[in-house]
Amino acid sequence: MVRFSISYVFACRNNRAIRSTEQDILSIKLIKSSILRIEVHIRTEPNMDWQRSNGMEAPKRPLMMSGAAQMIRPILTLRKKRILIDVDTQKDFFLADGKACVRNHRRVLANIRRVMAWTRRDQVRIISTVQCHNPNGHDGDVCLSGTPGICKIPYTLRNRRFTFDYGDTTDFSRNIFQENDQLILCKRTIDPFEEPRAERILTEAKASEFVIIGGSTETSVLYTVLGLLTRGKSVTVLIDAVGSCEKSVADIAFRKMKAKGARLIESKSLFGNSSLRQVNACQCDRCRGKLRKATLSA
Secondary structure, three states, rough: OEEEEEEEEEEEOOOOEEEEEEEEEEEEEEEEOOEEEEEEEEEOOOOOHHHHHHHOOOOOOOOOOOHHHHOOOHHOOOOOEEEEEEOOHHHHHOOOOOOOOOOOHHHHHHHHHHHHHHHHHOOOOEOOOOOOOOOOOOOOOOEEEEOOOOEEEEEEEEEOOOEEEOOOOOOOOHHHHHOOEEEEEEEOOOOOOHOHHHHHHHHHHHOEOOOOOEEEEHHHHHHHHHHHHHHOOOOOEEEEEEEEOOOOHHHHHHHHHHHHHHHEOOOHHOOOOOOOOOOOOOOOHHHHHHHHHHHHOO
């Protein structure tokens, strides 16, 4: 509310100009439309001096904004900077002929494909982790260097990407995310925070929300989520886009994540429903739709 004296001139019938001075109060409203404009409404009050007559200042009235202006702040706060954390989406874990395929790979792959389409549409940056094990030093035979199972699912790869090999160094370019849409971090264990460079990148990454997909829920996803929460990150887990080997153990892992502060939602909460059925990555009958057709014909 702004108060000041204003002089104006108006014409009478005899074309004589009369100058008048009154005490006016201007109510200024800010209205957001195609451009920002100011509407000034003049309300005339008796001419008086507040400081002299009452020994006090004029009461301050709050600045009134229209409904459109009041909506500006909520609209701005809805814009989030998200980073997708893509956990171990490799062939050994998500294809039927993989050495450690998750139990619900068809449904999970379909949702992962939708998530990747969303990242391309909305230009969401991706940090991917992949397990890389030495054939001579690893106990098992999963994701061994030089085998097809170590490769990522094709549609989880962006064109502009950079791969960091595992090692004990922590250096990386400050402009790495401006130059690439996807960072791929190799790791020797299921916990990415045990790799020095991966730990630094995940810790220093700035985003209002980290969205988690991949597998498996009981191991790599659990360690990744808990590590991010420990570092004060806001984490959202897409429960229908993470694979698991044992349902009961996965349910326990989900409860641990939720207890630590993670948000558990389904992918349709972000992207809506989809009619996608075939994942175009796995060659098993279920993923190609042949098993369903055979069941219906029988």
